[in-house]
Amino acid sequence: MFKFCPSCGSNHIRFEEHKVFRCPDCGFVYYHNVASATGCIIDTGQAIVLLVRAKEPAKDKLDLPGGFVNPDEEAVMGLRRECQEELGWDPGSDCSFLGALPNTYPYKGIIYKTCDFFFTVSAPTLKESDFRLDPEEIKGVRFIKYREINIEDLAFDSTKRAVKAFLNTRIPESEE
Numbered sequence: 001m002f003k004f005c006p007s008c009g010s011n012h013i014r015f016e017e018h019k020v021f022r023c024p025d026c027g028f029v030y031y032h033n034v035a036s037a038t039g040c041i042i043d044t045g046q047a048i049v050l051l052v053r054a055k056e057p058a059k060d061k062l063d064l065p066g067g068f069v070n071p072d073e074e075a076v077m078g079l080r081r082e083c084q085e086e087l088g089w090d091p092g093s094d095c096s097f098l099g100a101l102p103n104t105y106p107y108k109g110i111i112y113k114t115c116d117f118f119f120t121v122s123a124p125t126l127k128e129s130d131f132r133l134d135p136e137e138i139k140g141v142r143f144i145k146y147r148e149i150n151i152e153d154l155a156f157d158s159t160k161r162a163v164k165a166f167l168n169t170r171i172p173e174s175e176e
Ligand SMILES: [Zn+2]
Pocket: 005, 006, 007, 008, 009, 010, 023, 024, 025, 026, 027, 028
């Protein structure tokens, strides 16, 4: 990410342990720490809402609504903000924590390592016309029934794991 030390301009700067830049010439240290992000499994009781991504990374893949948490923001507030931005819809405060999973998010040549916080929200009466989509971010939404979800169509490793974990709580093993 840095070719030169931002402090002294040396080209000896090194990136170590996937997280820290160190300059041996002036002692500059910068931790490119794991970033927090959120993902929302909107559950109608038979299906979940998946978005078609309009931009890279993973353009045209299916994804959950969500995104990076802002500085000083509570994770659930970040989740609600992202849902409002992407879908024009607020999941409310009654979100259940599902789990936190690592992910890798390449964006414009920089690799971001994230910790993604997944929540589920129950929305039995939700329909597509309740959304006002942001076309910059999203090409469309799909309500996909539990058994018709193809994990490989999902955009990110963390999302795949979270949706699998969710489906395991909804589809009894004997019916799989
Ligand atoms: Zn330096």
